[in-house]
Amino acid sequence: MTPSETAPAQPRTSIPGAQLERVPVLIFDQAGRMARQVARRVANLIEEGRTVGKPVVLGLPTGSTPIDVYKELIRMHRDEGLDLSGVVTFNLDEYYPVNPKSLQSYHRFMRENFFDYVNIPEENIHIPRGDLLPEDVEAYCRAYEHAIAEAGGLDLLLLGIGRSGHIGFNEPGSGPETRTRLILLDEITRKDAASDFFGEENVPRQAITMGVGTILDAREIILMATGEHKAPILRRAVEEEPNRSVTATYLQLHRNATFYVDRAAAGELTREKTPWLVRQVTWDKALAKRAVIWLSGKLDKAILRLEAADFYRHHLHELLHAYPTVDHLTREVFEDLRQRIRYRESLPARQRVILFSPHPDDDVISMGGMLDKLASNENDVTVAYMTNGSVAVFDGDVRRHLRFVSFSRHALALENDIGEKLEARKNRIFAFLDEKKPGAVDTEEIQQIKAHIRYAEAIAGIEVLGLGDENARFLDMPFYKTGTVRKDPIGEDDVQVVLDLLKEINPTHIFVAGDLSDPHGTHRMCYVAIREALKRYNSTRQAGGDGAQPPERPLVWLYRGAWQEWEIHRADVFIPLSKADLDRKIEAIFKHESQKDRAMFPGAYDEREFWERARDRNAATAAKLNKLGLPEFYAAEAFVTGYAL
Numbered sequence: 347m348t349p350s351e352t353a354p355a356q357p358r359t360s361i362p363g364a365q366l367e368r369v370p371v372l373i374f375d376q377a378g379r380m381a382r383q384v385a386r387r388v389a390n391l392i393e394e395g396r397t398v399g400k401p402v403v404l405g406l407p408t409g410s411t412p413i414d415v416y417k418e419l420i421r422m423h424r425d426e427g428l429d430l431s432g433v434v435t436f437n438l439d440e441y442y443p444v445n446p447k448s449l450q451s452y453h454r455f456m457r458e459n460f461f462d463y464v465n466i467p468e469e470n471i472h473i474p475r476g477d478l479l480p481e482d483v484e485a486y487c488r489a490y491e492h493a494i495a496e497a498g499g500l501d502l503l504l505l506g507i508g509r510s511g512h513i514g515f516n517e518p519g520s521g522p523e524t525r526t527r528l529i530l531l532d533e534i535t536r537k538d539a540a541s542d543f544f545g546e547e548n549v550p551r552q553a554i555t556m557g558v559g560t561i562l563d564a565r566e567i568i569l570m571a572t573g574e575h576k577a578p579i580l581r582r583a584v585e586e587e588p589n590r591s592v593t594a595t596y597l598q599l600h601r602n603a604t605f606y607v608d609r610a611a612a613g614e615l616t617r618e619k620t621p622w623l624v625r626q627v628t629w630d631k632a633l634a635k636r637a638v639i640w641l642s643g644k645l646d647k648a649i650l651r652l653e654a655a656d657f658y659r660h661h662l663h664e665l666l667h668a669y670p671t672v673d674h675l676t677r678e679v680f681e682d683l684r685q686r687i688r689y690r691e692s693l694p695a696r697q698r699v700i701l702f703s704p705h706p707d708d709d710v711i712s713m714g715g716m717l718d719k720l721a722s723n724e725n726d727v728t729v730a731y732m733t734n735g736s737v738a739v740f741d742g743d744v745r746r747h748l749r750f751v752s753f754s755r756h757a758l759a760l761e762n763d764i765g766e767k768l769e770a771r772k773n774r775i776f777a778f779l780d781e782k783k784p785g786a787v788d789t790e791e792i793q794q795i796k797a798h799i800r801y802a803e804a805i806a807g808i809e810v811l812g813l814g815d816e817n818a819r820f821l822d823m824p825f826y827k828t829g830t831v832r833k834d835p836i837g838e839d840d841v842q843v844v845l846d847l848l849k850e851i852n853p854t855h856i857f858v859a860g861d862l863s864d865p866h867g868t869h870r871m872c873y874v875a876i877r878e879a880l881k882r883y884n885s886t887r888q889a890g891g892d893g894a895q896p897p898e899r900p901l902v903w904l905y906r907g908a909w910q911e912w913e914i915h916r917a918d919v920f921i922p923l924s925k926a927d928l929d930r931k932i933e934a935i936f937k938h939e940s941q942k943d944r945a946m947f948p949g950a951y952d953e954r955e956f957w958e959r960a961r962d963r964n965a966a967t968a969a970k971l972n973k974l975g976l977p978e979f980y981a982a983e984a985f986v987t988g989y990a991l
């Protein structure tokens with residue numbers, strides 16, 4: 347594309363409320379539908395190319411976002427005969443330096459997630475190489491550009507977006523003039539990649555990437571974004587003028603670039619977050635509540651102190667007109683919130699409860715206060731730890747625990763030949779760990795030991811809250827047991843494990859981590875398994891199951907994982923916590939020693955330990971309620987209830 351072909355950066359959409367958006371954005375309720383639509387577009391292009399006998403040149407990304415698109419294309423190839431023999435591909439980027447065979451290489455990623463399952467000829471596949479000598483990189487990058495041009499240019503380029511705003515690996519500072527080159531990775535990108543590399547220190551500092559200019563030369567561009575962790579950067583990419591701090595803003599200069607996003611990623615766009623500012627809305631109670639809470643926060647004024655003029659000055663006059671007076675509106679919202687505050691006495695008592703905890707620590711980090719109260723209320727509580735959490739345990743912890751067993755040989759009656767076997771096994775494991783390369787997969791036995799370290803910590807955690815061994819179940823779901831950070835998809839076996847537990851306990855209440863932000867993260871996958879199992883469980887219950895009196899369907903409570911809390915307007919229940927409550931919760935979190943001081947996957951730009959995050963988040967919820975004019979609690983947890991999964 348020549349510069350004269352670029353479009354002016356201005357709103358290019360007729361979607362109501364999207365006038366601040368500088369690039370067309372399509373929002374999908376489900377990430378799965380979005381992926382299918384993108385795959386359909388790719389397939390159509392391939393079919394068109396085939397009809398006219400012209401190869402189709404695709405630009406391809408890696409990462410979590412495009413995986414479902416690749417899956418759908420593989421399905422089309424397998425079930426519908428989609429023929430990809432005329433496709434030529436150029437990948438966007440690759441880490442540098444990296445061995446193409448290593449777990450983290452994009453060569454391996456592309457083969458395992460796409461190329462091994464379709465019929466693109468080997469010679470048509472191009473992926474930047476991360477194993478070049480430094481002195482060869484520059485010429486290689488020029489040759490890569492040349493190869494794209496030789497192939498006729500990119501017909502369609504698929505993109506993800508990093509939380510630094512990068513497209514490809516064009517980090518902040520990259521302008522539209524840049525071409526394929528070696529670049530330094532941004533801190534946030536390296537932190538986001540840390541889990542793939544088993545620690546940030548193992549993430550390469552550099553990468554080879556197509557430039558922004560190379561990207562803009564494509565004839566059509568589709569950028570995809572899913573999950574609420576992408577929402578802040580997506581808003582900047584869509585609503586800010588093109589600028590070097592957010593490279594994705596340059597896509598606004600392209601005539602045929604479209605953003606495909608799920609509702610979570612769209613959450614910070616003005617038309618989604620505060621729709622009343624940009625379009626006429628139909629006011630219902632839920633939207634009125636959201637707007638009043640927003641206004642109260644914006645003006646730093648308690649809800650019952652808001653005046654009519656405050657509404658008029660902030661595009662909320664129509665809302666006001668739906669109520670007889672401003673007091674009717676503010677009182678309705680205030681009372682709604684007040685009634686959602688639940689002390690221990692009004693929480694479930696003497697019921698059968700399952701708390702599904704994706705990892706062995708989400709239970710206490712995310713809802714330790716609630717769990718404490720459920721235990722005090724004499725509920726029959728089962729904490730079901732869904733995955734074993736073994737990938738997040740440092741090797742040093744394995745050595746430490748093995749030394750403990752070795753020291754305690756006599757006390758544990760592990761003497762004579764058993765003691766000798768134990769020593770031999772310990773030495774073998776030590777030798778393996780000494781030789782282990784960063785990012786290498788552990789042996790089966792080490793994975794097991796790591797899982798047991800987490801199990802023992804999980805029980806110690808709930809013991810602080812008055813529960814014990816009999817309350818813990820370790821489901822050890824199969825999808826997690828790859829030994830690496832990348833997981834298998836949820837399968838029938840996973841669903842069955844959850845279904846068996848539901849049938850055994852017949853719970854009246856279940857607690858589920860409602861972290862839907864990362865469509866491929868462990869929390870989301872656990873959620874999917876529970877949703878499927880619950881659907882089957884509820885349908886057998888309705889039919890009366892095996893002739894027994896069907897118990898009621900369990901009430902579903904959603905809590906949020908370690909990273910964020912429900913927004914005030916979305917929460918159905920607030921549980922106030924006193925200082926003593928919060929101290930007990932923190933003590934329970936402390937028992938997860940392998941995750942203390944330095945967690946394996948702390949997340950970008952947040953050095954706080956999990957107990958600090960839990961403390962800050964619970965204190966922040968209490969402070970927000972207080973600012974709205976509700977009582978001043980020390981801390982609070984929030985939940986969404988009655989949710990149909």
Ligand code: F6R
Nearest residue numbers: 407408409410411506507508514
């Ligand atoms: C990967 C790439 C990156 C990713 C971006 C988002 O080839 O070019 O720009 O698209 O970092 O990654 P995910 O999809 O993992 O969130």
